[in-house]
Amino acid sequence: MRKSVAGKLRKALELSFQHNRRFLSSSHSRFLSSTPVVFDSATSTSMADSSSSSHASPPLSLQTINPKVLKCEYAVRGEIVTLAQRLQQELQEKPGSHPFDEILYCNIGNPQSLGQQPITFFREVLALCDHPAILDKSETQGLFSADAIERAWQILDQIPGRATGAYSHSQGIKGLRDTIAAGIEARDGYPANPNDIFLTDGASPAVHMMMQLLIRSEKDGILCPIPQYPLYSASIALHGGTLVPYYLDEASGWGLEILELKKQLEEAKSKGISVRALVVINPGNPTGQVVAEGNQRDIVEFCKQEGLVLLADEVYQENVYVPEKEFHSFKKVSRSMGYGEDDIALVSFQSVSKGYYGECGKRGGYMEVTGFSADIREQIYKVASVNLCSNISGQILASLVMSPPKVGDESYESYRAERDGILSSLARRAKTLEDAFNNLEGITCNKAEGAMYLFPRINLPQKAIKAAEAVKEAPDAFYCHRLLNATGIVFVPGSGFGQAPGTWHFRCTILPQEDKIPAIVSRLTDFHKGFMDEFRD
Numbered sequence: 001m002r003k004s005v006a007g008k009l010r011k012a013l014e015l016s017f018q019h020n021r022r023f024l025s026s027s028h029s030r031f032l033s034s035t036p037v038v039f040d041s042a043t044s045t046s047m048a049d050s051s052s053s054s055h056a057s058p059p060l061s062l063q064t065i066n067p068k069v070l071k072c073e074y075a076v077r078g079e080i081v082t083l084a085q086r087l088q089q090e091l092q093e094k095p096g097s098h099p100f101d102e103i104l105y106c107n108i109g110n111p112q113s114l115g116q117q118p119i120t121f122f123r124e125v126l127a128l129c130d131h132p133a134i135l136d137k138s139e140t141q142g143l144f145s146a147d148a149i150e151r152a153w154q155i156l157d158q159i160p161g162r163a164t165g166a167y168s169h170s171q172g173i174k175g176l177r178d179t180i181a182a183g184i185e186a187r188d189g190y191p192a193n194p195n196d197i198f199l200t201d202g203a204s205p206a207v208h209m210m211m212q213l214l215i216r217s218e219k220d221g222i223l224c225p226i227p228q229y230p231l232y233s234a235s236i237a238l239h240g241g242t243l244v245p246y247y248l249d250e251a252s253g254w255g256l257e258i259l260e261l262k263k264q265l266e267e268a269k270s271k272g273i274s275v276r277a278l279v280v281i282n283p284g285n286p287t288g289q290v291v292a293e294g295n296q297r298d299i300v301e302f303c304k305q306e307g308l309v310l311l312a313d314e315v316y317q318e319n320v321y322v323p324e325k326e327f328h329s330f331k332k333v334s335r336s337m338g339y340g341e342d343d344i345a346l347v348s349f350q351s352v353s354k355g356y357y358g359e360c361g362k363r364g365g366y367m368e369v370t371g372f373s374a375d376i377r378e379q380i381y382k383v384a385s386v387n388l389c390s391n392i393s394g395q396i397l398a399s400l401v402m403s404p405p406k407v408g409d410e411s412y413e414s415y416r417a418e419r420d421g422i423l424s425s426l427a428r429r430a431k432t433l434e435d436a437f438n439n440l441e442g443i444t445c446n447k448a449e450g451a452m453y454l455f456p457r458i459n460l461p462q463k464a465i466k467a468a469e470a471v472k473e474a475p476d477a478f479y480c481h482r483l484l485n486a487t488g489i490v491f492v493p494g495s496g497f498g499q500a501p502g503t504w505h506f507r508c509t510i511l512p513q514e515d516k517i518p519a520i521v522s523r524l525t526d527f528h529k530g531f532m533d534e535f536r537d
């Protein structure tokens, strides 16, 4: 058979996962082995398509759906989580049926699901905007702060007809974009244009939109960190592109080396891949590092020289826990280097789901798109308009997180206390968990400088690796399964994020409330000792 370009490209995508692939999760491997389908490439149709002779065959089967959908995986809501949900139900139906009495979810960055309280000011404004009829009532003055009432009026005045139940402009309500642009300007010290801002239902749809714009075929590559947040691998797979991996250096605290970027770019080019963009997640998920400003300058320079779009995932911009590191947006860094719109194409993603606000369910976010010509922006607008608009509460919240109460506002002191309370607690939780991991035999854990995760490395004994192979599981998934069944703790195996070949990790969020952390540490420690005693070489 002719060795197709498609085949070579797919091989490149598999680079990052090549080692893990040997250890496919059991259900996936069962699917692959039981399905008589031959895929020639990621975009080709299956052989099963052409043999539709039976009238009884269902209109859609795993053999006939879009193969890009099959290829797409999203580990943070994967098999381990499904098992956790089953165990939780069993515990409810039959208390005492497992050696633990609750499931401790450390798998996903969803702070309010674990008890984090929303910021009062944000919710007051949202409530008032959603039910403007109460704004004029005398009781409202007693229930809501004066600045929340004032802000709600300001926002409603920016919405045509004050109709929060109406579709908005497809980029988002102009007045809210003005507020966000002013917030970006205050953060960076450089101007921001409201017309560059596209409000979205969280950062995820914005990332999909950019992938849709960038990826024409599997010959188009996107440089992505490994380990990465699987939104990127999933979105690239769904849009039929090629993930070009660059490895973060665990030994230097998940450092991003320009030499590694260059090497991977050249390798991809030699395989006929046209690399179009570089993804940087800062602060990092799942790795928790905060990129140093000098490093950011090198990245900007690299993108400029190579003509790459810089996709800057900055959703954790408020989540920095160490005094020696600070968040700098890529927009600020590039402008501080003297680079403007003509020099670098840059997209910055922000979300209401993270930070100290953690409003994941409200689905708010935006992307700031700079360095693209007017006709490209029009195309982005056209794609945005296919979805009509993002939800209005999410839009309002995005404006609030970029313009929270200021010194002198009635809510300021309580707002500051809530914000600082959450962030300092997250910092303590990160440190306690980091220390606990580093105390375990065979585990090393880099500092969580930011974001909401730790990504410890586990040096698994050969005996454990063999036991995992015997049940066709990735060794880190094997460990996480065992941990869940024994303790109720839910971690995500590192293989879901990609990792350097031959290394094994898992991701643990720092989000369980502080009173749960001692139980997590003690159950984990007991389990780990038992696991090592069983499998130590």
Ligand SMILES: Cc1ncc(COP(=O)(O)O)c(C=O)c1O
Pocket (backbone or CB within 6 Å): 109, 201, 202, 203, 204, 205, 229, 231, 281, 285, 313, 315, 350, 351, 352, 353, 360, 364, 365
């Ligand atoms: C790095 C990163 N980017 C984007 C997202 C998407 O967030 P949302 O769609 O909720 O804004 C997440 C969610 O966990 C994330 O960790």
